[in-house]
Amino acid sequence: MSAIAKPTISRREFIGATCAACAAAAGYRAWAEPAAPRPGAPSHEALFYETLADKSVRCGICPRHCVVPDGQRGYCRVRENRGGRYSTLAYGQCCTANMDPIEKKPFFHVYPGSKAFSIATVGCNIHCKFCQNWDISQASPETTPVPYRSPAEIAEAAHAAGAKAIAYTYSEPTVFYEYMADCARAGRERGLESIVVSNGFIAEAPQKALFPLVKAIKIDLKAFTQSFYGDVCDGLLEPVLASLKRLADSGVWFEIVCLTIPTLNDGQDETRRMADWIVKELGPNVPVHFSRYHPMYRLKNLPPTPPETILKARSIAMEAGCHFAYTGNVPGLEGQDTLCPSCKKPVVRRYGNQIVENTLKAGACGACGTRIPGIWG
Ligand code: SF4
Structure with a gap:
């Protein structure tokens, strides 16, 4: 466990600009309104934790198993002990x-x-x-x-x-x-x-x-x-x-x-x-x-x-x-490219993130019929 570290630099403007730039670069915006905190967002109780005798909590989400004193946060910065009740600060905070x-x-x-x-x-x-x-x-x-x-x-x-x-x-x-x-x-x-x-x-x-x-x-x-x-x-x-x-x-x-x-x-x-x-x-x-x-x-x-x-x-x-x-x-x-492990012919050809050709037939190699493991459609 470690208490929340004080940020060495403020990233507020940087992150806001980064997220906007990412969306603009993708030519896509999920929501029209500008980012601004919405009052009244619910405090959400975490799953998988236990409260210990001194009101500290032990988080069970990841193998770090942080033991967090009252008023402090886990290593990941987004889980906070509030009087023995563990809260996730990330819930609903899509950045x-x-x-x-x-x-x-x-x-x-x-x-x-x-x-x-x-x-x-x-x-x-x-x-x-x-x-x-x-x-x-x-x-x-x-x-x-x-x-x-x-x-x-x-x-x-x-x-x-x-x-x-x-x-x-x-x-x-x-x-x-x-x-x-x-x-x-x-x-x-x-x-x-x-x-x-x-x-x-x-x-x-x-x-x-x-x-x-x-x-x-x-x-x-x-x-x-x-x-x-x-x-x-x-x-x-x-x-x-x-x-x-x-x-x-x-x-x-x-x-x-x-x-x-x-x-x-x-x-x-x-x-x-x-x-x-x-x-x-x-x-x-x-x-x-x-x-x-x-x-x-x-x-x-x-x-x-x-x-x-x-x-x-x-x-x-x-x-x-x-x-x-x-x-x-x-x-x-x-x-x-994805190659058929049996006949070695390409079944899905790619360039970067783009599909160039897909010759699968119902999840099987179009040339020899061998089933190709995956979730194809
Ligand atoms: S999820 Fe966060 S608080 Fe929980 S154990 Fe892992 S690092 Fe610690």
Whole structure:
């Protein structure tokens, strides 16, 4: 546990401008009115916590299991102990909303070519030095003057925009768990699926309670060493591996992303051990995306990952038995098409986040009829 850290710099204007710029760049605006706090937004009680004798609380959402004294917050900054009642400050505080190609999450075996209404609140339960969305993941609710958005409003906006699914993404959805779960329920009433983009750092009980609410989950497996998780992410490897095994047992579709960073997690031996573990513990059909790092946030002293490194990681994974290994973050690079594991013909061809050709027939290879695992339509 740690009390809320006082922000070293004010990010209020920065985040407001960033969110507006993101929406403008996407040519999409979810709501017409400007961001302004809405008075009377409900204080929402957190799930999965226990109150201890001295009115401190123990949070059960993620493996950090913060013990939080009265009046203080957990590590993620968005859960606060108010007299022994634990509250989520993230509920309804949607700070960004964009329509994204589902391939951008990335999901390559889920509704190809569809759009996901992608939302986030501030907060995260780890602290990656290379975070691409640090401006919201490492922010506090005070720094983001966003209006309250009920789950019904999120579902309505997603439906009106023509989305196939609501995506919980950009920051870490585990820390806005209650809001995510209620948005998933509201979305379902509108005929929308829910998909989750997560670091996999979630405790067993909330994870299992989430499974029936969502269609697919993407997990960042950031490395295969505890030293990387500890030094670069302030996190833990073993709980992420445990949550991946529970996912494999759950029947919920999932894909894995490995951001490959020069000198830190790009060793071929590490990649081989990771791929062997994935095939043995999760099976050969889970898609694995090896993605290119770009200098960002507090990790700017390394060059972007050479494409050859990404290609090599992919080939190591395929040698280990992964049926669906991909390259990512390098548009046009080999390794972004889905190939039939039987006849090796492409069944979905891509360029970046765009679908170039889809020859699947009812989820099977159009050439040889082999069923391709995924959620295709
Ligand atoms: S979600 Fe995790 S980081 Fe946040 S308060 Fe709970 S245990 Fe701590």
